[in-house]
Amino acid sequence: MNTNLVDLIYLISAIFFILGIKGLTKPKTAVRGNMLSAIGMLIAVVITLLDKSIVSYEYIIAGVLVGGAVGGIMATRIQMTSMPQMIALLNGCGGGASLGLAAASYLLTSGGEGYESGVMGGIAVSFVMLTVLIGSVTMTGSLVAFAKLQELISGQSIGFSGIKFLNAALFISAITMLGMLCFDPTNSTLFWGLIAAACILGITIVLPIGGADMPVVIALLNSYSGIAAAAAGFIMGNTVLIVSGSLVGASGLILTQIMCVAMNRSLTNVLFGVMAEGSEAVDADEIYAGKVKSAQAEEIAMILETARRVVIVPGFGMAMAQAQHAVRELSDVLQANGTEVEFAIHPVAGRMPGHMNVLLAEAEVPYDQLVEMDRINPTFEQTDVAIVIGANDVTNPMAREDKGSPIYGMPILHVDKAQTVVVIKRSLSPGFAGLPNPLFAMDNTLMVYGDGKKAVVEITAALASA
Amino acid sequence: MEMIVMQLALFVLSLFLGVELITKVPPTLHTPLMSGTNAISGITLVGAVIAAGAGDSASGLVHGLGFIAVVMATINVIGGYLVTNRMLAMFKRKN
Numbered sequence: 001m002n003t004n005l006v007d008l009i010y011l012i013s014a015i016f017f018i019l020g021i022k023g024l025t026k027p028k029t030a031v032r033g034n035m036l037s038a039i040g041m042l043i044a045v046v047i048t049l050l051d052k053s054i055v056s057y058e059y060i061i062a063g064v065l066v067g068g069a070v071g072g073i074m075a076t077r078i079q080m081t082s083m084p085q086m087i088a089l090l091n092g093c094g095g096g097a098s099l100g101l102a103a104a105s106y107l108l109t110s111g112g113e114g115y116e117s118g119v120m121g122g123i124a125v126s127f128v129m130l131t132v133l134i135g136s137v138t139m140t141g142s143l144v145a146f147a148k149l150q151e152l153i154s155g156q157s158i159g160f161s162g163i164k165f166l167n168a169a170l171f172i173s174a175i176t177m178l179g180m181l182c183f184d185p186t187n188s189t190l191f192w193g194l195i196a197a198a199c200i201l202g203i204t205i206v207l208p209i210g211g212a213d214m215p216v217v218i219a220l221l222n223s224y225s226g227i228a229a230a231a232a233g234f235i236m237g238n239t240v241l242i243v244s245g246s247l248v249g250a251s252g253l254i255l256t257q258i259m260c261v262a263m264n265r266s267l268t269n270v271l272f273g274v275m276a277e278g279s280e281a282v283d284a285d286e287i288y289a290g291k292v293k294s295a296q297a298e299e300i301a302m303i304l305e306t307a308r309r310v311v312i313v314p315g316f317g318m319a320m321a322q323a324q325h326a327v328r329e330l331s332d333v334l335q336a337n338g339t340e341v342e343f344a345i346h347p348v349a350g351r352m353p354g355h356m357n358v359l360l361a362e363a364e365v366p367y368d369q370l371v372e373m374d375r376i377n378p379t380f381e382q383t384d385v386a387i388v389i390g391a392n393d394v395t396n397p398m399a400r401e402d403k404g405s406p407i408y409g410m411p412i413l414h415v416d417k418a419q420t421v422v423v424i425k426r427s428l429s430p431g432f433a434g435l436p437n438p439l440f441a442m443d444n445t446l447m448v449y450g451d452g453k454k455a456v457v458e459i460t461a462a463l464a465s466a
Numbered sequence: 467m468e469m470i471v472m473q474l475a476l477f478v479l480s481l482f483l484g485v486e487l488i489t490k491v492p493p494t495l496h497t498p499l500m501s502g503t504n505a506i507s508g509i510t511l512v513g514a515v516i517a518a519g520a521g522d523s524a525s526g527l528v529h530g531l532g533f534i535a536v537v538m539a540t541i542n543v544i545g546g547y548l549v550t551n552r553m554l555a556m557f558k559r560k561n
Contacts, residue, residue: 017506017509018483018487020502020506021484021487021488021491021499021502021503021506022487024491024495024498024499024502025487025490025491025492025495026492027492027494027495027554027557027558028558030495030498030554030557030558031551031554031555031558033502034498034502034505034547034550034551034554035551037502037505037506037547038505038547041505041506041508041509041511041543041547044509044512045511045512045515045543048512048515048516049515051516053516053519054515054516054519055519055520056519056520057519059518059519059529059532059533059536060515060518060519060536062533063514063518063532063533063534063535063536063537063540064536064540066537066540067536067537067538067539067540067541067543067544068540068544070537070541070545071540071541071542071543071544071545071546071548072544072545072548074541074545074549075544075545075546075547075548075549075552076548076552078549080553080556083497083501083549083553086501086545086549087497087500087501087504089541089545090501090504090505090541090542090545090546090549091504093504093508093538093539093541093542093545094504094507094508094510094538094539094542096534096535096538097508097510097511097514097534097535097536097538097539097542098510098535099535100514100517100531100532100534100535100538101510101513101514101517101531101532101535103531104514104517104518104520104528104531104532104535105513105517107525107527107528107531108517108520108528119467120467123470218500219500222500222503222504225504225507226503226506226507228507228510229507229509229510230477230480232510232513233473233477233513234470234473234477235513236512236513236516237469237473238512238513239473239476240509240512241509241510241512241513242473242476242477242480243476243480244506244507244509245507245509245510246477246478246480246481246484247480247483247484247487247503247506248484248503248504248506248507249481249484250480250481250482250483250484250485250487250488251484251488251499251500251503252500252503253485254484254485254488254489255488255496255499255500258493258496345493345494347493352496352497352500353493353496353497353499353500354493354494354495354496354497354498354499354500355497357493357494357495357496357497358497358498358553358556361494361553361556361557362556364556367494367557370494372492372493
């Protein structure tokens with residue numbers, strides 16, 4: 001087939017992808033957008049299969065059948081609470097596909113002998129090796145992220161103090177091997193060495209990152225998987241790969257930046273596991289001593305009964321307790337009672353961007369009730385009751401008031417401004433930042449200890465029978 | 467060389483376009499955005515089928531790698547689009 005025609009059809013696919021992403025800017029048009037993007041994909045794949053450079057179809061058909069079955073089963077069976085794991089796996093597959101593609105293309109040139117000598121050959125090799133590097137890091141990094149989210153390994157930071165030096169050494173050696181391969185593409189030892197170094201690097205970069213920093217990692221790996229696809233596009237001289245890869249790369253980068261801003265931390269801080277140093281250690285006992293009040297479900301129900309406006313603040317704890325449906329029932333009962341209910345969503349609540357929104361959407365909470373931090377913060381002063389369920393650091397007033405605090409400057413939800421704050425939590429244990437939360441000891445705060453789901457169900461029952 | 471410069475231009479312009487488009491996506495849709503873009507990055511399937519279908523002259527290793535690339539890219543495409551659709555349907559249902 002004429003290459004110009006193929007390229008023109010790739011252009012049509014790229015337009016479908018762009019329109020698809022544009023559709024995602026509004027919940028109403030999002031389903032159609034996703035559909036358009038899928039059509040673009042179909043067009044690109046079909047035209048590639050019709051292209052004459054393909055001689056044997058066995059491996060393609062087998063691969064599509066296996067991949068289609070695995071992908072289809074994963075997508076339809078996965079629980080909404082496990083969505084961060086699913087995204088991690090998809091990121092990993094993106095990286096792995098680019099790695100496989102780059103490695104195959106290298107071996108197809110008879111182990112590097114087929115490249116032209118001189119600058120052009122060097123550039124061609126550098127694209128292959130860049131794809132190998134980014135693809136490997138994305139693949140193994142995503143697998144570690146998956147293992148952490150699935151709790152196959154500890155979800156917290158794992159590592160030793162010198163791990164950043166190991167990472168630096170791995171990165172420098174990978175770059176050195178990449179550079180040497182550009183001059184001597186036939187050296188297959190270097191090629192396999194590069195893959196090994198990059199795969200280990202992916203693991204050792206993600207291992208020390210844990211807990212509340214996961215949304216940054218997920219977004220960043222999402223970006224890498226796109227950049228890897230774009231790099232693969234340079235290898236194949238394939239325009240649709242370049243365009244869609246860079247769209248995905250840009251998407252991941254923006255999400256990464258949003259997550260970092262929402263935590264008031266730089267990307268390097270997150271990647272190297274550095275928390276800001278507090279000027280003085282804060283003693284939890286001193287903050288909490290004698291000031292924390294707890295309450296039973298019945299007392300909370302009595303307060304809620306007369307409330308005109310309630311704001312619910314969900315965090316990772318809600319996902320852990322699978323409490324999203326219970327929370328929605330509470331919201332229904334409150335609304336039936338004439339109370340205005342909104343949900344305050346902090347950008348980094350949960351383990352990936354948008355985690356809380358997906359869970360609450362699954363529980364059929366209308367999306368216009370899910371309010372972003374900047375819009376809901378001014379309303380807390382007119383809020384009768386704020387119910388915090390499974391969130392901690394994102395409500396810590398120290399971030400606003402205590403200049404010496406490690407989390408000072410992090411944007412938080414100003415729940416403490418509400419008339420009454422109800423915190424549903426297992427214990428007074430600190431969140432990811434390891435800090436006590438003065439919110440729990442405030443005069444207007446009531447603690448409800450226990451499992452998030454059980455506590456919400458009890459409050460709802462007490463409210464409904466009141 | 468002109469080819470590479472053209473491709474580089476395409477890459478950079480697409481990055482800018484991506485930034486413009488994605489800053490308009492509301493936080494509510496950030497998870498479907500990630501899975502949806504994952505599906506798009508499954509476009510490596512296009513490259514993978516070329517590697518997997520390279521013909522008999524290629525070694526078994528090339529076929530193996532091509533096969534793995536096709537499997538992973540297809541997981542991305544099928545899994546990504548289906549799961550995105552599932553999530554978006556939940557957002558749509560209420561209106």
